[in-house]
Amino acid sequence: MKKKILIADSLPIVVLGLTTLLKSTHSVFSIESVHTLRDLLEVVVEKPYHYLIVDLNIFGADSKSNLRKIKDLNPELKVAIFMDSKNHLEGELMLEEVVACLYKDNSREDLDTAFTSLFTQGYYYSQELLYHFLHTKNKGKNPLTCLSEREREVYFHLIRGGGVLEIANALGVAQSSVSTFKKRLFKKLHINSLVELIQFHNQNYQQNSFHF
Template identity: 45%
Template sequence: MNKILIADHHYVTVKGITSILKCINPDIAVEHVIDKESLLEKITYNQYDLLILEIKIFSNIFAPIIRELKGLNPDLKIMVFTESNEDLIIPYLCGGAQAYLYKSATKEQLREALQSIFSMGFYYQQELFHDLIHKMKGGNMHPYTSLERLSEREREVFYYLVEGNGMLEIANLLQIHQSTASIYKKHIFEKLQINSLAELINFHNKHKVYMSHGNEFE
């Protein structure tokens, strides 16, 4: 791999990753973007071997980000390197990412991840899968509890509700009428067979690993 793009708004993170990459291979060319617009432009007009992605540069980390990027460059390898504490490893890996690593990882773990991608084309952190297996054994997740039955707009309303926004706030955020937002909320409750906001939040906390934004897991 000779050309790598880092998408992250934290300067220190970018410098640290670049330093590790140069230690692995001094000839690696590293570029950097800090927002979604710059990222999409770079991916559209340039070829990269690897994208190291902080998903928080997107306004909605639950959106089908990987699918969008893969659509622009199907051969692009993507390593999610994030500070987000959402349980998104399965949706992102199933969506096409080759690696998923939290920023709490040590320098050695990051180096191991990068070397694994360079040599094998992927990296799966053992600790994350250990946690996943324990959650599955505890009955906290089931693939059929995804949000696939909701429309794209309903999923947006869903997440804003979970974040604690009221109907007026959601209407303003989505630039729709408050009555329209209320209709979306009603449809969400009906489709998920829940009766209250408390149940909605419980649904999110229990099944969020399998939430998706399309016909496939992201």
């Protein structure tokens, strides 16, 4: 059975463009679409979609609240946000379990790379977005300030389920380097396993209001 993708965008031409791109490179998926938030909320309940590619504008002014509604209706749904341009919401949306942030001014090649990463690794974020996400202005409050930039990048990929090979490919470094960064961050955070790492992340970045 084909996995299902739902595209939610108010502009039919955008839906057509995304559908054409996805069918040309990822034909193993079944693709459907909606154009309003009301329709989106209805079909998410009715059908077991695997991926949602949604225009941020469709959520209206309260994007985070409406995103949570979607996740509550289908907790297993992988949500990729499609937006007009870069804005301050990306970091906050990433903490709301958005698995990809895409932009309408991306080239076809960039979008194809993003979708390939999303469907194979389970997530996609540009290096620019990762950089901003992993740096904080509140250095006295963020437990990750003890980590180097590379260690933070590895941390981020680990909590998203990335393996050593996947992380090495994403960062453009050797697998041995990833293993070294992993050991260092474990030592600095006083943890001994991936299970403890996930527990650490949940305690500090889901129950509290820390921002990267």
